[in-house]
Amino acid sequence: MPKPPRITEAEWVVMDALWRDHPQSAQGVHDALDPRREWTLGTVKTLLARLLKKGAVRHDKEGKRFLYRPAFTRQACVRAAGKDLLVRAGRDAESPLLAYFLKESRIGKDEIDELRALLDRLEEERG
Amino acid sequence: MPKPPRITEAEWVVMDALWRDHPQSAQGVHDALDPRREWTLGTVKTLLARLLKKGAVRHDKEGKRFLYRPAFTRQACVRAAGKDLLVRAGRDAESPLLAYFLKESRIGKDEIDELRALLDRLEEERG
DNA sequence: GTGTTCCGAATACAGATGTCATCGATCTGA
DNA sequence: TCAGATCGATGACATCTGTATTCGGAACAC
Numbered sequence: 001m002p003k004p005p006r007i008t009e010a011e012w013v014v015m016d017a018l019w020r021d022h023p024q025s026a027q028g029v030h031d032a033l034d035p036r037r038e039w040t041l042g043t044v045k046t047l048l049a050r051l052l053k054k055g056a057v058r059h060d061k062e063g064k065r066f067l068y069r070p071a072f073t074r075q076a077c078v079r080a081a082g083k084d085l086l087v088r089a090g091r092d093a094e095s096p097l098l099a100y101f102l103k104e105s106r107i108g109k110d111e112i113d114e115l116r117a118l119l120d121r122l123e124e125e126r127g
Numbered sequence: 128m129p130k131p132p133r134i135t136e137a138e139w140v141v142m143d144a145l146w147r148d149h150p151q152s153a154q155g156v157h158d159a160l161d162p163r164r165e166w167t168l169g170t171v172k173t174l175l176a177r178l179l180k181k182g183a184v185r186h187d188k189e190g191k192r193f194l195y196r197p198a199f200t201r202q203a204c205v206r207a208a209g210k211d212l213l214v215r216a217g218r219d220a221e222s223p224l225l226a227y228f229l230k231e232s233r234i235g236k237d238e239i240d241e242l243r244a245l246l247d248r249l250e251e252e253r254g
Numbered sequence: 255g256t257g258t259t260c261c262g263a264a265t266a267c268a269g270a271t272g273t274c275a276t277c278g279a280t281c282t283g284a
Numbered sequence: 285t286c287a288g289a290t291c292g293a294t295g296a297c298a299t300c301t302g303t304a305t306t307c308g309g310a311a312c313a314c
Contacts (some may be wrong), residue, residue, distance in 0.1 A: 105221040
């Protein structure tokens, strides 16, 4: 199972559109973007081409054009990015980082329960 | 209270050395780096200059040379980087990201308890 | 005082990134 | 069959990043 490649900021925007809905044509991705981000179709095409080259998306021909789809789940990419951050930030930063994320995130009751269960399991493992 | 600027991967390495020990000269930072990262002194100087320009470090002259020190705490920079990631990854990714961090991080019992308390407080707030 | 050493400043340069425009092929409708 | 409308491919180009060198001056060593 290959690892997700590193995805740049602009590329995340395109991936996000594809995770929300796929397969999609370049035009479809462009249409799906928040219009406040005034990208031309050309920009979207370039990003798709780069994502294709680095293996983050796949495409199949459908008639005259291509339909794109993510090659990795959002979760896998998020994890890879998270790992990158952890490595950069260093051990000393883990706990504050977690606390920060907890406070900032909008998770609801279900997720809170899930995380609590996770903590219980963690505690058990680590003794 | 200014926000920490965005810090690139190579720059993190230099910041890490400064957070560990400061103020330090460019030479001192270079000496402090893991030697497996075979950077020349020149590379370190360039990175320090860039960090200075973007306001991530400050320096004071000490005789012939400069002594550098971080302009922001590690925590502040880590948080800024974490926020960046949250924004990029999108709402859907928050919970998996948290779960991943919990599993991957090496936090100990005390931190686990702290996080549990944080979850309790969160639940209360959100109802 | 002259050579040597160390420093910061400036410059270099390839590759990554953000953003677009152009081109040639193809499909579409009159 | 001919004018548009679309596509993907390719090129463009400024900025950012990673990595390193060169230069002119200050300090030190004799």
